[in-house]
Amino acid sequence: MTTTFTTTALRRLGVALACAVALLCAAAASAQAEFGLVPDSFVATVDRADGRLEQQAGGIPYSATTRFEFRSTAADRPDGNVKEIDVELPPGFIGNPQALPRCSGADFANMDEATMSPGCPAETQVGIAVNTIDLGFRLPLDSGVFNLVPPPGAPAAFGFTVLGVPVTIVARVRDEDHGLTMSLRGISGSVGIYDSELTFWGVPADSRHDAQRGRCLMNGGRCAAKAPLKPFLANPVDCQSGPLRTTLRVRSWQDPSVEHVATADTESSPHNCGRVSFRPAIDVDPETTRAGAPSGYDVTIAVPQGDDPRGSGTADPYDDVVTSQLRDAVVTLPLGTAISPSAADGLAACTPAQIALDSPGAPTCPEASKLGEVEIVNPLMDEPLRGPIYLAKPTDEQLVAIYLVASGSGVTLKLPGTIDPDPVTGQLTARFLDNPQLPFSKLSLRFKGGPRAPLANPSTCGPATTTSTLTPWSAGIGDDDVEGTPPATPSSSFTVDGDGLGGPCPASRPFAPAFAAGVADPTAGASSPFTLNLARADGDERLAQLSRVTLPPGLLANVGSVPLCGAADAAAGSCPVTSRVGTATVASGAGTSPFQLAGGISLTEGYRGAPYGLSIAVPAVAGPFDLGTVVVRAAIHVNNDASLTVDADPLPTILKGIPLDLRSISLRFSRAGFMVNPTNCSPLAIGSIVQPVAGAAIALNSPFRVGDCASLPFKPGIEVTATAAAASSAALRVRVTQTPEQAHARSIAVTLPTSLTARxxxxRSPCTLEQATAGSCPARTRIGTATAITPVLATPLSGPVYMIRGGNRLPDLLVQLRGAVAIDLRGTVVITRKQQIRSTFGQIPDVALTSFDLRLDGGPNSALSRTSRFCSIDPATPTVALGQNGKRFSRDVVMRAEGCKLGAHAAAGAAAADGRPRTVVVRATAPGPGTLRLSGRHLRAARRTVAHGGTFTVKLPLTAAGRRALAGRGRLSTTAKVVFTPQAGGAASTVTARATLKASRRAKK
Structure with missing residues (x-):
């Protein structure tokens, strides 16, 4: 600074004031529209005390100066009047207004009339301004620059005067790069300015500046600053940024819409970054230390700031550097500390438009997206910056991200960060990259606590260590090929305990889940929704698999009523609604308020070798997070007693790095008519096998019982038909039918008449059970087939009947029913005391049967032979059946004999009151279904349709002529003719039978 404003100059100024006003007005009137900056006149320097450029990264300069010159007219008059000036300092070039006291507004306005200098104390001065103004001649004016109390909304303000007119410089932090912009406002439009030079001192209290302080400057004296030697300015610490660029923007009163811009670059970038200190520390403190509990977390990063340039102990007070600002923060929380699904209830997210990172305005993020609070202690500002932590809206590329918003003193910082969960362990790593080049001594993040805290503690006791990599802006290699400041790796540990009070954890985590299952309406035979619930306590070992659920016999799924979902849709969780059989609800997360998720259960095609399967699809949409659809498949096995075993795949434990921490599972099968109760009211149980993540599986049971069995009827329909075959063999058909409202059959015993014997x-050579199980019974042991129709299956079951070796003299019967499921029925065969064959199926499953049709073949491999009486008698077949409800059904069923030759036998029928017979009784044997037509002389003709073969009795009354003939003769012979026409078509057959009727002696008299 080469020109000073002396006392003599002040006196000269007083003489010229009247003329100056006129000249200023003339200058304003004569201004042309060529206002602007003289090319290349804008210079910005950061100097040492010897005048050399200060290039040390983080170094404290002696002074920092900006100079620029405005255009003049041909008459050497300012070409316009400056209205506003903005000087954009390079990012990282910092001034610390807290390094010295501030001048109050009252003191700054207290202008000394003699010196036209504000009444600010000497220790508040931070520099000096020189402005050359137009008073008809060029007049340089020197003025002190003072550290002012900033206006609301600004971090710092400075001021100087021109001709006693105060000019205020307000410092603001830019949103785009967080550098400082110095804005000059309040410049008088009546004063023409030729040029301006503004100098800030690096250490304002340095005694070398005493001669330029305030009123001492105006009076030619010296004033000492009564303040400690603290740095006010510091160079940027980024050695890789390139030359530092300062940008000047000016606007005129004549045309304020036009902005004139100039830039000034330093000769080189800051260098020697290896001298820059950076010693951060990190502290992580949970709200509670209880294992597995949701917890608030306080994360603090401290960066000690030095403010004494003599702190290094060097001879030169400026031969020191400031602490580097933090550029990148990568913090990895302890293994086991994870995102808690419990936090998702009511949680929202902040969109990019709502946070408006590039805008200085306040964000409009929803309150429900707030995860906690941030506080930044900045040594440059009176008060900490404070604000919320918001959850960012998830994207396909970044599932978890947060925004830090900290405001204060006119500065608003919006810092985006990412949180990356490890996809296998869920361990969280937070990254905040390219942070502003603004110093802070402490950055504190406080995440919400309570049952819906966003974080949960590790589930095991012991040390929990947070690690970090904190990279300063001074890292890297500078242009002088010197290594920069290395990243710091501070860590922090706390101890997880059993109760949050230091108590120990158990040797192994408990695992005692609660299991309950049952139907809404426990009425025997009713259709009712079925619900299965599995839940574990908070702190118990986590669920890994509901590996097996066994339903009691008779508790069935009506799979035949549901269209099955295909394999591809079942795996994708996209089954159509037509295959939906129920709903699934799961709770996830630590604490007392786990998050609830709901999905659907669909019946599928066979899975893992089982005839049917389930697709349990739960959309994992938790608050703003959409993790896709979680699909768990299960195989439905049908046991030989028709009971069901459901074997599920392992449960997911982590999804996209977020541990699911399943707390409960509720499966409700509510499709109308799908689940059917047993008709057996005995005490039963529903069983399950549950596997924890660590440890052995455990078996759990839930009691199950239905009631009101006695109200169910049990009256099955039973038909027995035997058909004559070659070589005196016989085929046998036993058909059992039931109506839907009945109790299901438990056992059926059929005793064949003596007209059928064992062959x-x-x-002699039955199949062994081992051969039957392996499906390798010899062909000769196959003696028939069976078909079962049940309403719970869409298609019938059918299969062969084998003789297998049993415990009696005769082989047992093995019925292998195959179809959608596989069921084996075993029947015992014994010879009764009356030499009758009795077959008993004593373990029939508790399943509704529309019909069961057992057919034993005739022919060479027939198991039955017929006697000579096969076609001549009406054989009784005693049948006894027991229902699942304990009711007994007993009936002598007449066996239908088919395949016999057409035959007839006629005899006199009952006599009338006068002793004369009136009818001929014909016993006709029909070979099968068809029509019998009976006629004869003196007999009334009759016609009868029969549905099967067998012997039928028909009464043929005498005609009136026949009765007269009998009365007159006392004896009457007649022949009954029987014509049989087969139902299936073919030629008719005819047989005759002769009968003689005699009148009694009383009748003759």
């Missing part, structure tokens, strides 16, 4: 040559 010993066939029964």
């Amino acid at each position: 010993l040559e066939t029964l």
Whole structure:
């Protein structure tokens, strides 16, 4: 600074004031529209005390100066009047207004009339301004620059005067790069300015500046600053940024809409970054230390700031550097500390438009997206910056991200950060990259606590260590090929305990889940929703698999009523609604308020070798997070007693790095008519096998019982038909039918008439059970087939009937029913005391049967032979059946004999009151279904349709002529003719039978 404003100059100024006003007005009137900056006149320097450029990264300069010159007219008059000036300092070039006292507004306005200098104390001065103004001649004016109390909304303000007119410089932090912008406002439009030079001192209290302080400057004296030697300015610490650029923007009163811009670059970038200190510390403190509990977390990063340039102990007070600002922060929380799904209830997210990172305005993020609070202690500002932590809206590229918003003193910082969960362990790593080049001594993040805290503690006791990599802006290699400041790796540990009070954890985590299952309406035979619930306590070992659920016999799924979902849709969780059979609800997360998720259960095609399967699809939409659809498949096995075993795949434990921490599972099968209760009211149980993440699986049972069995009827329909075959063999058909409202059958025993006997040559070589199980029974042991129709399946079951070796003289019967499921029925065969064959199926599943049709073949491999009486008698077949409800059904069923030759036998019927017979009784044997037509002389004709073969009795009354003939003769012979026409078509057959009727002696008299 080469020109000073002396006392003599002040006196000269007083003489010229009247003329100056006129000249200023003339200058304003004569201004042309060529206002602007003289090319290349803008210079910005950061100097040492010897005048050399200060290039040390983080170094404290002696002074920092900006100079620029405005255009003049041909008459050497300012070409316009400056209205506003903005000087954009390079990012990282910092001034610390807290390094010295501030001048109050009252003192700054207290202008000394003699010196036209404000009444600010000497220790508040931070520099000096020189402005050359137009008073008809060029007049340089020197003025002190003072550290002012900033206006609301600004971090710092400075001021100087021109001709006693105060000019205020307000410092603001830019949103785009967080550098400082110095804005000059209040410049008088009546004063023409030729040029301006503004100098800030690096250490304002340095005694070398005493001669330029305030009124001492105006009076030619010296004033000492009564303040400690603290740095006010510091160079940027980024050695890789390139030359530092300062940008000047000016606007005129004549045309304020036009902005004139100039830039000034330093000769080189800051260098020697290896001298810059950076010693941060990190502290992580949970709200509670209880294992597995949701917890608030306080995360603090401290960066000690030095403010004494003599702190290094060097001879030169400026031969020191400031602490580097933090550029990148990568913090990895302890293994086991994870995102808690419990936090998702009511949680929202902040969109990019709502946070408006590039805008200085306040964000409009929803309150429900707030995760906690941030506080930044900045040594440059009176008060900490404070604000919320928001959850950012998830994207396909970044599932978890947050925004830090900290405001204060006119500065608003919006810092985006990412949080990356490890996809296998869920361990969280937070990254905040390219942070502003603004110093802070402490950055504190406080995440919300309570049952819906966003974080949960590790589930095991012991040390929990947070690690970090904190990279300063001074890292890297500078242009002088000197290594920069290395990243710091501070860590912090706390101890997880059993109760949050230091108590120990158990040797192993408990695992005692609660299991309950049952139906809404426990009425025997009713259709009712079925619900299964599994839940574990907070702190118990986590669920890994509901590996097996066994339903009691008779508790069935009506799978035949549901269209099955295909394999591809089942795996994708996209089954159509037509295959939906129920709903699934799961709770996830630590604490007392786990998050609830709901999905659907669909019946699928066979899975993992089972005939049917389930697709349990739960959309994992938790608050703003959409993790896709979680699908768990299960195989439905049908046991030989028709009971069901459901074997599920392992449960997911982590999804996209977020541990699911399943607390409960509720499956409700509510499709109308899908689940059917047993008709057996005995005490039963529903069983399950549950596998924890660590440890052995455990078996759990839930009692199950239905009631009101006695109200169910049990009256099955039973038909027995035997058909004559070659070589005296016989085929047998036993058909059992039931109506839907009945109790299901438990056992059926059928005793064949003596007209059927066992065919010993066939029964001598039965199949073994091992062969039957392996499906390798010899062909000769196959003696028939069976078909079962049940309403719970869409298609019938059918299969062969084998003789297998049993515990009696005769082989047992093994019925292998196959179809959608596989069921084996075993029947015992015994010879009664009356030499009758009795077959008993004693373990029939508790399943509704529309019909069961058992057919034993005739022919060479027939198991039955017929006697000579096969076609001549009406054989009784005693049948006894027991229902699942304990009711007994007993009936002598008439066996239908088919395949016999057409035959007839006629005899006199009952006599009338006068002793004369009036009818001929014909016993006709029909070979099968068809029509019998009976006629004869003196007989009334009759016609009868029969549905099967067998012997039928028909009464043919005498005609009136026949009765007269009998009365007159006392004896009457007649022949009954029987014509049989087969139902299936073919030629008719005819047989005759002769009968003689005699009148009694009383009748003759």
